[in-house]
Amino acid sequence: MEAKRATVRDMRRRNRAVLLSRLYHDGPSSRQELTGVTGLSAASVSNLVGEMLEQGLVEEAGAVDSDGGRPRTLLRVRPGYAYVVGVDVGETRVRVELFDLAMTGLAKADHPIESARPAPETVVRHILAGLDAVTAAAGIAPDALLGVGVGVPGVVEQGASAVVHAQTLGWEGVPLEAMLRAGTGASLYFDNGAKTLGRAEMWFGAGRGARHVVVALVGSGVGAAVLTDGVSYRGVSSSASEWGHTTIVYGGRRCRCGAEGCLEAYVGAEAVLDRWRVARRGRVPGPDEESGIAALVAGAERSESAARVLEETAGYLGAGIANLINLFNPERIVLGGWAGLALGDVLLPRIREVAAAHALRHPYGQASIELCRLGPDAVSVGAATLPVAKLLADGGSR
Amino acid sequence: MEAKRATVRDMRRRNRAVLLSRLYHDGPSSRQELTGVTGLSAASVSNLVGEMLEQGLVEEAGAVDSDGGRPRTLLRVRPGYAYVVGVDVGETRVRVELFDLAMTGLAKADHPIESARPAPETVVRHILAGLDAVTAAAGIAPDALLGVGVGVPGVVEQGASAVVHAQTLGWEGVPLEAMLRAGTGASLYFDNGAKTLGRAEMWFGAGRGARHVVVALVGSGVGAAVLTDGVSYRGVSSSASEWGHTTIVYGGRRCRCGAEGCLEAYVGAEAVLDRWRVARRGRVPGPDEESGIAALVAGAERSESAARVLEETAGYLGAGIANLINLFNPERIVLGGWAGLALGDVLLPRIREVAAAHALRHPYGQASIELCRLGPDAVSVGAATLPVAKLLADGGSR
DNA sequence: GCACTTTCGTCACCCGCTGAAATAAGGGAT
DNA sequence: ATCCCTTATTTCAGCGGGTGACGAAAGTGC
Numbered sequence: 057m058e059a060k061r062a063t064v065r066d067m068r069r070r071n072r073a074v075l076l077s078r079l080y081h082d083g084p085s086s087r088q089e090l091t092g093v094t095g096l097s098a099a100s101v102s103n104l105v106g107e108m109l110e111q112g113l114v115e116e117a118g119a120v121d122s123d124g125g126r127p128r129t130l131l132r133v134r135p136g137y138a139y140v141v142g143v144d145v146g147e148t149r150v151r152v153e154l155f156d157l158a159m160t161g162l163a164k165a166d167h168p169i170e171s172a173r174p175a176p177e178t179v180v181r182h183i184l185a186g187l188d189a190v191t192a193a194a195g196i197a198p199d200a201l202l203g204v205g206v207g208v209p210g211v212v213e214q215g216a217s218a219v220v221h222a223q224t225l226g227w228e229g230v231p232l233e234a235m236l237r238a239g240t241g242a243s244l245y246f247d248n249g250a251k252t253l254g255r256a257e258m259w260f261g262a263g264r265g266a267r268h269v270v271v272a273l274v275g276s277g278v279g280a281a282v283l284t285d286g287v288s289y290r291g292v293s294s295s296a297s298e299w300g301h302t303t304i305v306y307g308g309r310r311c312r313c314g315a316e317g318c319l320e321a322y323v324g325a326e327a328v329l330d331r332w333r334v335a336r337r338g339r340v341p342g343p344d345e346e347s348g349i350a351a352l353v354a355g356a357e358r359s360e361s362a363a364r365v366l367e368e369t370a371g372y373l374g375a376g377i378a379n380l381i382n383l384f385n386p387e388r389i390v391l392g393g394w395a396g397l398a399l400g401d402v403l404l405p406r407i408r409e410v411a412a413a414h415a416l417r418h419p420y421g422q423a424s425i426e427l428c429r430l431g432p433d434a435v436s437v438g439a440a441t442l443p444v445a446k447l448l449a450d451g452g453s454r
Numbered sequence: 455m456e457a458k459r460a461t462v463r464d465m466r467r468r469n470r471a472v473l474l475s476r477l478y479h480d481g482p483s484s485r486q487e488l489t490g491v492t493g494l495s496a497a498s499v500s501n502l503v504g505e506m507l508e509q510g511l512v513e514e515a516g517a518v519d520s521d522g523g524r525p526r527t528l529l530r531v532r533p534g535y536a537y538v539v540g541v542d543v544g545e546t547r548v549r550v551e552l553f554d555l556a557m558t559g560l561a562k563a564d565h566p567i568e569s570a571r572p573a574p575e576t577v578v579r580h581i582l583a584g585l586d587a588v589t590a591a592a593g594i595a596p597d598a599l600l601g602v603g604v605g606v607p608g609v610v611e612q613g614a615s616a617v618v619h620a621q622t623l624g625w626e627g628v629p630l631e632a633m634l635r636a637g638t639g640a641s642l643y644f645d646n647g648a649k650t651l652g653r654a655e656m657w658f659g660a661g662r663g664a665r666h667v668v669v670a671l672v673g674s675g676v677g678a679a680v681l682t683d684g685v686s687y688r689g690v691s692s693s694a695s696e697w698g699h700t701t702i703v704y705g706g707r708r709c710r711c712g713a714e715g716c717l718e719a720y721v722g723a724e725a726v727l728d729r730w731r732v733a734r735r736g737r738v739p740g741p742d743e744e745s746g747i748a749a750l751v752a753g754a755e756r757s758e759s760a761a762r763v764l765e766e767t768a769g770y771l772g773a774g775i776a777n778l779i780n781l782f783n784p785e786r787i788v789l790g791g792w793a794g795l796a797l798g799d800v801l802l803p804r805i806r807e808v809a810a811a812h813a814l815r816h817p818y819g820q821a822s823i824e825l826c827r828l829g830p831d832a833v834s835v836g837a838a839t840l841p842v843a844k845l846l847a848d849g850g851s852r
Numbered sequence: 853g854c855a856c857t858t859t860c861g862t863c864a865c866c867c868g869c870t871g872a873a874a875t876a877a878g879g880g881a882t
Numbered sequence: 883a884t885c886c887c888t889t890a891t892t893t894c895a896g897c898g899g900g901t902g903a904c905g906a907a908a909g910t911g912c
Contacts, residue, residue: 061472061493062465064867064900070460071869088890095459097870102892125889126877211816221816268690280781289687291783292666295817298780303773303812305704306720315812317773322704375701375715382696383781385689414701414713418609418619419693462869462898469900486859495901500861523858524908 071096072104072451076113079133080157080448081259084117086128105131113137113452133157138202138447138454141190141242142440143183144249144433145208147172147224147276150179152186153436154194157202157444159260163190173226176235184239202454203243203443207252207435208232209277211295218246221295223313224277245442250393251288251297252438253430254281257390259441261429268386271428272299272377274396276345278320282384286445300324304376322372325349325395328365335361349398356402370403374410381415381423392428400427469494470502470849474511477531478555478846479657482515484526503529511535511850531555536600536845536852539588539640540838541581542647542831543606545570545622545674548577550584551834552592555600555842557658561588571624574633582637600852601641601841605650605833606630607675609693616644619693621711622675643840648791649686649695650836651828652679655788657839659827666784669826670697670775672794674743676718680782684843698722702774720770723747723793726763733759747796754800768801772808779813779821790826798825 115134135158167182210222218233254271278300282289300320308317355362533556565580608620616631652669676698680687698718706715753760
């Protein structure tokens with residue numbers, strides 16, 4: 057609807073973006089290949105690539121000899137052209153990680169969070185300290201830092217300046233961008249941690265090559281990221297895909313959000329353990345949720361209560377996934393999160409069955425259901441892809 | 455991700471599209487205004503508009519005098535530049551309607567469908583006959599017909615040639631596009647009827663001016679259309695937003711799709727009446743579903759069973775709408791469909807309450823819930839907007 | 853009728869893509 | 883070792899298209 061006008065300049069930016077994205081995502085190619093793939097003329101490819109070579113954005117990467125002609129020189133994005141930082145604000149620690157453009161980790165700094173409801177100022181201080189630490193450790197000059205992506209557990213309201221609402225941290229309208237801006241000159245990007253993890257899976261994990269993916273994350277909480285053509289679906293205020301708080305059992309268990317029958321109140325780690333506690337009429341083993349879930353999965357063969365709770369969990373999860381399939385008609389559902397991986401490991405076949413029973417035949421037939429490949433640590437990787445995505449979309453202009 | 459290269463030609467097409475869309479959706483403007491709104495230079499606007507005037511795509515529409523300077527001449531899209539046809543394949547009749555570009559209805563032809571499971575050939579014959587009838591009635595030459603949009607009750611698989619899966623008609627993989635193509639040379643467009651109705655609401659009804667809208671339709675069946683920036687969300691095979699078959703009561707009532715606990719099995723007209731039948735332990739008044747729902751709504755004050763069924767319906771519907779809000783974070787939810795309008799008319803305040811209780815506070819605060827403005831006949835209008843949208847997106851090139 | 857204001861059209865200029873031709877960089881045959 | 887052939891890349895003139903500057907058009911007010 058509100059498309060913007062185009063100028064001759066936009067055209068060049070766009071074409072640079074096309075070339076650069078192709079080089080970035082699909083590895084080294086020759087100019088020759090690029091002409092075929094992008095539809096640009098050989099002359100333009102040469103021209104654009106020459107410019108990017110000169111700027112140090114792209115570098116040569118050997119050559120492949122062809123049968124009898126001039127060998128093609130391969131090109132790739134130069135990993136050292138710029139560096140990015142990904143920040144994962146978790147519930148127990150703040151992780152700050154530095155990457156080059158190829159997403160090779162160069163330095164990492166973890167700051168534990170003591171309080172269950174940390175003050176925003178504390179988190180900001182941790183992030184800034186981590187930023188200094190990793191850039192110093194890797195010897196990165198400030199102007200070589202392309203940007204900093206931050207993944208937070210909660211809703212990020214994208215606007216002139218990002219504002220965060222994170223129930224689990226007790227944050228309500230925290231102007232995180234403004235607070236960080238006061239302490240650093242770097243470009244800042246913010247998104248929900250589940251979505252950044254989804255981005256990481258999309259670029260480097262189970263979502264590679266697919267156009268429509270929904271990443272479903274199950275941990276203590278439950279969330280999802282809907283990714284179409286590499287961009288994540290955001291509603292009007294970027295708080296879309298709150299899968300965990302969709303109603304799946306009308307009038308059912310009360311959820312910590314206050315509503316009844318939320319999916320999270322059935323398949324979130326806390327809820328699963330609570331259901332097990334009721335089923336076995338007693339305490340659940342293990343000091344924390346992670347060991348509890350591990351015990352549950354391990355106990356499936358011996359304990360009838362464990363088996364029943366797992367079966368029910370597969371049911372709710374399968375129905376929840378079927379809802380995603382019916383509503384978003386994705387090509388792939390990627391199940392992750394620490395609890396999602398632990399449960400999915402044993403329940404995936406059963407989840408697929410239930411989802412098949414609850415989803416419409418046609419969309420179900422289009423969708424495959426898989427597990428995440430990257431593990432929960434990929435939140436910072438995904439956060440760091442935010443500035444990279446911007447770079448690619450802008451054709452490499454800083 | 456897979457952005458296409460741009461040429462200097464694309465740029466012009468794009469800029470024409472920007473101007474044309476603006477003129478189409480936001481009414482007459484002067485060249486002057488257009489420069490401001492689109493960001494194009496006055497020179498370009500003049501150039502582009504001149505071209506479109508010459509082609510008859512745009513016409514002058516009077517002038518407004520300014521205080522002391524040359525008056526601006528207003529421009530608008532010329533309604534008679536081309537004509538479009540919208541087809542509504544309903545469960546009881548096929549409607550074919552002819553419009554000019556301004557969506558003024560010029561001729562209409564209805565063909566009743568006798569069988570509950572009509573043969574595709576019959577429907578195709580009706581459509582082709584209707585096409586001949588309306589073009590003949592309005593005296594439209596074949597080459598003035600921009601295209602034909604068809605709305606069908608079911609899933610449209612968009613591909614090289616559209617294929618329709620419509621459970622309610624008993625259609626399974628009907629190659630509707632290929633069948634129609636054999637009988638007409640016009641450009642053809644296909645979409646689900648709920649989505650075309652959503653398009654109509656978006657362009658001319660309750661969705662005007664909003665960027666993210668979800669249109670929720672309740673009739674015998676239940677569906678939704680998700681519209682972002684004027685384009686409807688399609689998944690990988692365009693069968694997205696099957697809202698009616700999302701699970702809302704895990705393990706609940708059996709739905710005609712075979713699964714348990716679908717939203718449609720609670721708030722679809724058939725399901726509502728069935729619940730009423732159980733509640734009052736007896737037959738429901740009226741010869742058909744529409745009068746049944748009308749009786750239910752009318753009986754709310756006298757009959758306790760009716761009041762209870764309505765209250766429950768508001769509950770399920772509110773929770774279903776809350777799910778849409780949580781997942782899509784729209785700016786507006788538009789409730790329609792014949793049953794949706796009848797129920798919404800009395801239940802809207804209650805639906806809003808329930809939705810507020812089930813949705814997360816933040817996304818709920820962003821969304822307003824309203825009723826459709828156009829009524830169920832707008833399916834053909836929405837279908838007819840498909841070729842118009844194409845024309846606008848292509849900047850007016852046929 | 854004249855000065856002033858505002859809108860609209862024209863023109864030279866710059867940018868960027870393209871096709872054709874030229875050049876580079878090999879392999880294989882003589 | 884040289885020449886010819888093949889294939890990849892670069893160069894160059896040409897064309898399409900947006901822009902700013904300038905001037906013409908079309909009013910109002912005195």
